[in-house]
Amino acid sequence: MRTTLTIELPMAGLPSPAEMSENFADEARFLLAVKLFEQGRISSGKASRLCEMGRVEFLLAASRSGVPVVDMQGDELENEFA
Helix, strand or coil: CCCCCCCCCCHHHCCCCCCCCCCHHHHHHHHHHHHHHHCCCCCHHHHHHHCCCCHHHHHHHHHHCCCCCCCCCHHHHHHHHC
16 A cells, blocks of 8 residues: 655745756655655665665665765774775
8 A cells, every 4th residue: 555645835946847857756755765864764775665766776876966875983984894
């Protein structure tokens, strides 16, 4: 069963129809997913499902967008590369 969420947005706050890409809804889903992932509110798996991508595809796209996809520091990072 697929449940959906509809978000009403004022058109005045969106790009003009001439500037809006054909796949604007896909872009909006990706941007929402990547922001929620960046904030740690959802996992990469949930984010990938939200924007209908594979998990690896999502992680690569998030990284290209400047979002860190690995949260390791200090000893964790050293152990990973040891």
